[in-house]
Amino acid sequence: MTDQLSIALAQLNPTVGDIQGNLAKIRAARKTAAAEGADLVLFPELFLVGYPPEDLVLKPAFHREAMEALNALADETADGGPALLVGTPWISEEEGTLKNAVALLDGGKVAGVRFKVHLPNYGVFDEPRVFSPGGMPGPLNFRGVRIGVPVCEDIWFTDVVECLEETGAEMLLVPNGSPFDARKFETRVHHAVTRVKETGLPLVYVNQLGGQDELVFDGASFVLNADCSLPIQLPAWEECIVTTKWHRDGENWVCRQGNRALVEEDNAAIYQAVMLGLRDYVEKNRFPGVVLGLSGGIDSALCAAIAVDALGADKVHCVMLPYKYTSGESIKDAEECAKALGVKYDVVPISAPVEGFMGALEDMFHGTNSDTTEENLQSRTRGVILMAISNKFGHMVLTTGNKSEVSVGYATLYGDMNGGYNPIKDIYKTKVFELSAWRNKVLPKGARGPEGEVIPHNIIVKPPSAELREDQKDEDSLPPYDVLDEILECLVEKEMAVRDIVAMGHDRALVKRIEHLLYVAEYKRRQAAPGVKIGMRTFGRDRRYPITNGFRDARD
Known part of the structure; x- marks a missing residue:
């Protein structure tokens, strides 16, 4: 024996x-x-x-x-x-x-x-x-x-x-x-x-x-x-x-x-997950690197940091794509972020192509008011340019929308949703802030990026904005992210009834609005890039809802 x-x-x-x-x-x-x-x-x-x-x-x-x-x-x-x-x-x-x-x-x-x-x-x-x-x-x-x-x-x-x-x-x-x-x-x-x-x-x-x-x-x-x-x-x-x-x-x-x-637990584990998920997606699919739009906002800054930690700065290309609504603050923040990460960084103004699209549509749009159509043209112009860079040099485009935005459709098809992979697809906005602050203090195990503050402090503390119109802020269209994320977690991860979410202290009209936005954005999510599963119910593999969906929770 x-x-x-x-x-x-x-x-x-x-x-x-x-x-x-x-x-x-x-x-x-x-x-x-x-x-x-x-x-x-x-x-x-x-x-x-x-x-x-x-x-x-x-x-x-x-x-x-x-x-x-x-x-x-x-x-x-x-x-x-x-x-x-x-x-x-x-x-x-x-x-x-x-x-x-x-x-x-x-x-x-x-x-x-x-x-x-x-x-x-x-x-x-x-x-x-x-x-x-x-x-x-x-x-x-x-x-x-x-x-x-x-x-x-x-x-x-x-x-x-x-x-x-x-x-x-x-x-x-x-x-x-x-x-x-x-x-x-x-x-x-x-x-x-x-x-x-x-x-x-x-x-x-x-x-x-x-x-x-x-x-x-x-x-x-x-x-x-x-x-x-x-x-x-x-x-x-x-x-x-x-x-x-x-x-x-x-x-x-x-x-x-x-x-x-x-x-590792909590933020350390989540960061390791998105870092390894991105690294293997890029390397196993034999991309030479990645390219992404660096807007001066926190989502793209965090994605850039994850990309550098996953792949190394030499395989990450960041591009600022300013238009007339892009603030000087954002331009400065993006440049400082790129410098801190040590990546290749270019600025490609989009005024000429945006005005070209506007001119091509001028007769058709005559007599109408400016609305999200014109805002989305800016985002889609950026998407076209990033895809052109990808086609020319072979780098895969990273898309950078967080789970809060993806949930309620606060994103533009063929614009900021454009890309081959999204490292933060399953990360709510409040966690994006947490991870960004955490990464500035900690160099993750196995990371290929630099130590220290890689996401400028101003990016973390300034109010989020898509900068598609004058003085725009995310909270013009959405509730504060701590409120939004709690409601979304109840609806997405926990499948809670509206009345139970209201019983937690949330306004019923707001909960119903978020529920509606969640359902009607399903067609966008079906066309979204893949991204790393982090939570209990990621869109796509875990949560599979019909696009055509007439159900709304009407119980009081």
């Missing part, structure tokens, strides 16, 4: 669809683990193909390549080195259905396969669309140790781990693809602790790292002993391979104490 075991936790950043690239990461991780004396290497969920693969996994050519790669890896384990637990899609021969699987590769063969039972179908997940569930699993026999391998969502319920415990599992090794949100880490730990208490089995939780479109994975893998103590906590937001040492103590397996990293 084996009394000692070394398990390497491979907290790594795959790329969806890049099977050969992910295969190279597995091989490199195995080599590292072998040098540390590991017996087994545990990888995150579906690591071989990247998670989530969405409908890509339905292509027969895709899972054929995945199976070829898996078999090649299995052959390599004949060398007597570490075995591998690798997540992969798998066609079940018995059912002819596609499974979310974990394969044990050892001794030159696929030594065992287990399938995910609970396929999530809520929020950002729709796994039943592409996978069919597995049956209740028993443990895998690995070199004399019976290991249970529940996959991600399987530990959010009692039945799978209960079945594993009853069929003789001695420990639980859990591969995960658990995306970040601001409250997720505590939720994961809660479920893991609950399963350990129920079964009396130690648990290893390995999570994916990296950005994938609108999702970002924070890693933060950990180990729990059978007494619920925490011997190992891997860092969040970092790739790492950590070999854990185990020994038998009577009938129980115990993990030796190791490093317990501090996991």
Whole structure:
């Protein structure tokens, strides 16, 4: 009977669809683990193909390549080195259905396969669309140790781990693809602790790292002993391979104490999420860098800081696009922000193209009053110029609208909504202010930008304005952002009834107005750029409302 075991936790950043690239990461991780004396290497969920693969996994050519790669890896384990637990899609021969699987590769063969039972179908997940569930699993026999391998969502319920415990599992090794949100880490730990208490089995939780479109994975893998103590906590937001040492103590397996990293919380975690999400979106899609309009306002300043921290100043191009309503204060603030960040900075006045559009429409608009149409022409002119710069030099345009504005449609289609990615899409305006002040005090872990004040103080304290007309302020059209954001959080994240929001002390007419604006802006959000999921209900992946929608909450 084996009394000692070394398990390497491979907290790594795959790329969806890049099977050969992910295969190279597995091989490199195995080599590292072998040098540390590991017996087994545990990888995150579906690591071989990247998670989530969405409908890509339905292509027969895709899972054929995945199976070829898996078999090649299995052959390599004949060398007597570490075995591998690798997540992969798998066609079940018995059912002819596609499974979310974990394969044990050892001794030159696929030594065992287990399938995910609970396929999530809520929020950002729709796994039943592409996978069919597995049956209740028993443990895998690995070199004399019976290991249970529940996959991600399987530990959010009692039945799978209960079945594993009853069929003789001695420990639980859990591969995960658990995306970040601001409250997720505590939720994961809660479920893991609950399963350990129920079964009396130690648990290893390995999570994916990296950005994938609108999702970002924070890693933060950990180990729990059978007494619920925490011997190992891997860092969040970092790739790492950590070999854990185990020994038998009577009938129980115990993990030796190791490093317990501090996991970032609140603003530090949110900033890491948007930084990594943007970095991976740009780098995995092979853009040479990004370009954005730097208006002198706080949203574009924060996006510029995030971009520099994610990519480095040499890959960020900021452009001021002034018109007659752009204040001298904004021009000065934008220049100072660009200088503090060390980015390439250009000024492209838009008077000539805006007046050109006005002239082209003069006869058609004759006899009408100036309104938001003319304001939107300014924003759309800026969008056209930024896209021209993008086309010419290859840099992706960043759009910079916060969640408060996106919620109520305080944004211009084909104007300030123009772009390929939005780092602050899921961040309310009040949090934008918080993050900006926080970044001026803290250089985030892994950031490629400078220390110190990178967002001029005046940008943070001055009243927000779109500057599309004389003396315009955001609060001319919207309530104060602290009021707006509280109402929006009630409507969007909590799906609260109007009467319950009013009971909190908000004016009913205002709540009804915000509700209406939220609904009628859905068509704009459908055309918005993707952005990093931060909260419980991000627009697009989490919150999927119809565009044509006649419902309004009329209850008193």
